[in-house]
Amino acid sequence: MNEQLQPLKKHTRTAKSRTGTQDDIVYAHIFDAILEQRLAPGTKLSEEALGEIFGVSRTIIRRALSRLAHEGVVLLRPNRGAVVASPSVDEARQIFYARRLVERAITELAVEHATAEQLAELRQMVTDERDCFDRGDRGAGIRLSGEFHLKLAEAAKNAPLVSFQRSLVSQTSLIIAQYEGGSRSHCSYDEHNELIDAIEARDADKAVQLMMHHMDHIDSKLNLDEDTASDDLHAVFSHLLLGKKKLRPANS
Amino acid sequence: MNEQLQPLKKHTRTAKSRTGTQDDIVYAHIFDAILEQRLAPGTKLSEEALGEIFGVSRTIIRRALSRLAHEGVVLLRPNRGAVVASPSVDEARQIFYARRLVERAITELAVEHATAEQLAELRQMVTDERDCFDRGDRGAGIRLSGEFHLKLAEAAKNAPLVSFQRSLVSQTSLIIAQYEGGSRSHCSYDEHNELIDAIEARDADKAVQLMMHHMDHIDSKLNLDEDTASDDLHAVFSHLLLGKKKLRPANS
DNA sequence: GATTATGTGTTTGTATACAAGAAATGCAAG
DNA sequence: CTTGCATTTCTTGTATACAAACACATAATC
Numbered sequence: 038m039n040e041q042l043q044p045l046k047k048h049t050r051t052a053k054s055r056t057g058t059q060d061d062i063v064y065a066h067i068f069d070a071i072l073e074q075r076l077a078p079g080t081k082l083s084e085e086a087l088g089e090i091f092g093v094s095r096t097i098i099r100r101a102l103s104r105l106a107h108e109g110v111v112l113l114r115p116n117r118g119a120v121v122a123s124p125s126v127d128e129a130r131q132i133f134y135a136r137r138l139v140e141r142a143i144t145e146l147a148v149e150h151a152t153a154e155q156l157a158e159l160r161q162m163v164t165d166e167r168d169c170f171d172r173g174d175r176g177a178g179i180r181l182s183g184e185f186h187l188k189l190a191e192a193a194k195n196a197p198l199v200s201f202q203r204s205l206v207s208q209t210s211l212i213i214a215q216y217e218g219g220s221r222s223h224c225s226y227d228e229h230n231e232l233i234d235a236i237e238a239r240d241a242d243k244a245v246q247l248m249m250h251h252m253d254h255i256d257s258k259l260n261l262d263e264d265t266a267s268d269d270l271h272a273v274f275s276h277l278l279l280g281k282k283k284l285r286p287a288n289s
Numbered sequence: 290m291n292e293q294l295q296p297l298k299k300h301t302r303t304a305k306s307r308t309g310t311q312d313d314i315v316y317a318h319i320f321d322a323i324l325e326q327r328l329a330p331g332t333k334l335s336e337e338a339l340g341e342i343f344g345v346s347r348t349i350i351r352r353a354l355s356r357l358a359h360e361g362v363v364l365l366r367p368n369r370g371a372v373v374a375s376p377s378v379d380e381a382r383q384i385f386y387a388r389r390l391v392e393r394a395i396t397e398l399a400v401e402h403a404t405a406e407q408l409a410e411l412r413q414m415v416t417d418e419r420d421c422f423d424r425g426d427r428g429a430g431i432r433l434s435g436e437f438h439l440k441l442a443e444a445a446k447n448a449p450l451v452s453f454q455r456s457l458v459s460q461t462s463l464i465i466a467q468y469e470g471g472s473r474s475h476c477s478y479d480e481h482n483e484l485i486d487a488i489e490a491r492d493a494d495k496a497v498q499l500m501m502h503h504m505d506h507i508d509s510k511l512n513l514d515e516d517t518a519s520d521d522l523h524a525v526f527s528h529l530l531l532g533k534k535k536l537r538p539a540n541s
Numbered sequence: 542g543a544t545t546a547t548g549t550g551t552t553t554g555t556a557t558a559c560a561a562g563a564a565a566t567g568c569a570a571g
Numbered sequence: 572c573t574t575g576c577a578t579t580t581c582t583t584g585t586a587t588a589c590a591a592a593c594a595c596a597t598a599a600t601c
Binding site: 058100135139195 | 359
Binding site for chain 2: 555557
């Protein structure tokens with residue numbers, strides 16, 4: 038039953054390898070497409086169109102969109118369909134506040150609970166992440182970088198925090214994709230490696246300090262601080278550009 | 290369209306007064322039923338049965354169950370239907386850990402951002418809550434007490450935290466309903482009032498201190514600490530009791 | 542000429558029919 | 572009497588058909 042539809046062999050099979058039910062697959066593919074900016078913020082996600090693309094009925098699409106909406110990467114307006122979320126600067130700040138809070142707790146818990154296997158997996162993920170950035174696959178890099186933080190949350194052994202972290206990481210990735218600054222190395226894997234070192238050494242203070250510095254680093258690369266005008270304008274007008282009618286020059 | 294089905298005038302109209310779409314109504318009613326323990330942990334939630342009860346199709350029920358599963362009050366097993374969640378002691382501990390974390394942040398933010406109107410609303414909610422407990426409506430009391438904490442989260446003006454808090458409060462209410470200790474005053478409204486006082490005085494340290502004490506108070510009333518044997522057994526066997534066939538006495 | 546009303550087309554919301562999977566029951570064999 | 576297997580029934584998963592709401596365009600009136 039999972040085999041009867043596999044028209045989903047896009048790019049490098051970035052969608053999660055877990056061969057779950059169809060809506061998992063659809064969910065993962067839309068998710069990846071959003072993070073890799075193949076779907077721009079504000080883009081309308083028509084149920085029927087997506088259904089045709091993935092070869093499934095609207096029922097499945099609807100479930101996937103519902104999940105994405107719950108994680109905040111898709112906005113689901115009643116009777117008006119789904120669009121790719123375009124977080125405002127204020128929303129981005131709220132997300133970053135929550136993330137600092139959660140990352141601090143996760144780091145402390147991971148120092149306490151992370152097993153050797155988990156640390157090894159984390160190291161592997163950092164390697165994969167570096168490979169992605171090296172080969173220029175920015176979208177996959179952002180996604181893997183997010184998955185690193187999610188894996189860390191799993192090492193903390195607190196299910197509610199994992200769930201929350203998943204939502205925060207998704208939205209953060211969206212924000213990074215949207216508000217990226219000039220610098221290209223986004224989530225420096227060096228910092229990730231140092232972090233694993235501190236956790237492996239069971240040095241909670243240092244690990245937390247590194248994590249907080251890492252957070253600072255991430256949002257210092259974004260154009261959130263004061264400098265929000267240009268990106269904000271883009272977000273503000275993105276929904277107007279959806280209609281197919283051509284706009285006349287605004288300054289005439 | 291919202292008016293065409295109203296066979297939902299149960300008890301005291303506790304379901305949220307927002308007259309949203311059908312699945313909101315169904316969601317709220319099942320949610321309330323679980324919190325007020327009219328649905329015991331482990332109870333199977335048949336889609337068709339619920340559909341008949343609420344006079345809607347399985348489609349709506351399915352959406353509602355999906356939401357409830359996302360909040361953690363319902364467990365959704367693939368191909369095997371939904372059951373009312375029965376959090377283990379360990380899961381309860383994880384939830385409480387996360388709640389302390391979030392409540393601390395929310396309190397700090399509320400001190401900073403809460404408006405006079407919001408504080409007034411909070412006071413009103415405490416009054417309502419006291420009325421419920423006074424008139425012996427324990428289920429509604431637990432629910433209102435949870436809604437107080439949710440309202441406080443809204444005053445903190447951080448959307449991701451509100452969303453997370455909603456999930457945590459739901460699960461906490463379920464835990465309280467499941468692991469209640471002997472004492473009857475569950476979420477002492479006095480503590481809620483003191484908390485509002487401190488927030489109104491913009492005294493962050495005192496507010497946080499009160500909130501943490503409040504959290505201590507809540508879980509000191511539960512049978513989580515060491516004393517978990519009896520309740521654990523109940524949780525372990527609860528799903529066996531679902532079948533309608535009568536069990537023979539276990540100790541014979 | 543601008544603004545409002547109306548009609549058409551497209552998209553979402555809901556219900557239902559059908560297919561696939563799991564639990565339960567009954568039968569048969571040891 | 573117990574145990575293993577097959578059939579049967581019930582429940583969930585998915586697709587599709589229908590109804591309602593919205594967006595857009597056209598036309599009519601002020």
